[in-house]
Amino acid sequence: MxxxxxxxxxxxxxxxxxxxxxxxxxxxxxxxxxxxxxxxxxxxxxxxxxxxxxxxxxxxxxxxxxxxxxxxxxxxxxxxxxxxxxxxxxxxxxxxxxxxxxxxxLESSFLDVLDIRMREALKESRVRELDALVLASAGSSDPLANQSVARLARLWGARHKLPVTAAFASAAPPATGEAVRAFRTQGRRHIAVASLFLAPGLLPDRAAELALEAGAVAVSKPLGxxxxxxxxxxxxxxxxxxxxxxx
Known part of the structure; x- marks a missing residue:
């Protein structure tokens, strides 16, 4: 059979x-x-x-x-x-x-993949120092889905001992640009954004564009x-x- x-x-x-x-x-x-x-x-x-x-x-x-x-x-x-x-x-x-x-x-093991993609982005952008992270995802009208992203962000932040904010490309605030600017108002200048998307597309591109416009030093690729x-x-x-x- x-x-x-x-x-x-x-x-x-x-x-x-x-x-x-x-x-x-x-x-x-x-x-x-x-x-x-x-x-x-x-x-x-x-x-x-x-x-x-x-x-x-x-x-x-x-x-x-x-x-x-x-x-x-x-x-x-x-x-x-x-x-x-x-x-x-x-x-x-x-x-x-x-x-x-x-x-x-949002498996905790995906944090390892996020780290790999982030290291690739930091190397490409020649960034050696970080003082904040943003975890960008698609976003949903379902608050429970957004809360699950926020929980993963907290785990990721605890892993690296850095402040982390979850951001969303649609349906919920904050957008990636808003998250980056919020950290910059706190005096943080080395902010990287991780793309919690499975694959490239319109939403990941838009999230990256807004993050870079707001002053992010690097944006990682999706999990892939x-x-x-x-x-x-x-x-x-x-x-x-x-x-x-x-x-």
Whole structure:
């Protein structure tokens, strides 16, 4: 009996860099588990769509699929868009079982990836001194999602013994530029911004632009196709695959 297929489901973006990053991340997952059938798909704005990917897997003989949402917070897309997409797919294929796992979330292990990306940015900008950090994420109308980013920011700040503020690219204050300026009014001049985004796109670009305009000395790249993110995808898949086993 074949193991359930894994679909890494991203939101999607018109920016081709986003789709390329998701594809590279899935390739990293495949390298770790060459025994699994692993595909990627998008909810919107990019191809392949979730519908197309599910149909392809069904044609290949799979009747069990584990969907891992490539989302960092439990907000609207996780609570509404993903369940609706899963329900629609199951309604079109009799006997098909699809289990959507928890989102990637904000694992404490992602702090290691943030540190790597930040060191890369500091080296590129030739920065050797920091006195404050900003953790920039997409932002949500869901306050619980924003609070989860703020908690991760506090953990990150404690790790480096530096003040840290969470900032958001949309839906909630402060924006990255506001966060940087707030630190500068306190007399801090060496402020770096970490991009808590999975992949490049409009929001990360805007967050970086505002931060640099406000005087940030460096802005890191998004998490990207790092092995730690790939391992988290497989950890979510393992839980979902167990949940598909009949009791």
């Amino acid at each position: 074949a193991a359930p297929a894994l679909v890494a489901l991203a939101h999607g973006s018109r920016d081709p860099r986003s789709a390329a990053t998701v594809k590279a991340l899935v390739e990293e997952v495949r390298r770790m588990r060459p025994d699994l059938r692993i595909e990627h798909a998008f909810l919107d704005l990019a191809k392949p769509s979730f519908t197309t990917t599910v149909d392809k897997l069904v044609r290949a003989g799979f009747d069990e699929i584990v969907v891992v949402p490539l989302l960092l917070t439990e907000a609207y897309h996780a609570k509404v868009d993903v369940p609706e997409a899963v329900a629609e797919a199951m309604s079109r294929h009799a006997g098909l079982q699809i289990r959507a796992t928890s989102v990637l979330g 196709a790092h092995p730690e993110v790939a391992r988290t995808i497989l950890a979510r898949y393992a839980v979902g695959a167990v949940e598909l086993v009949p009791v």
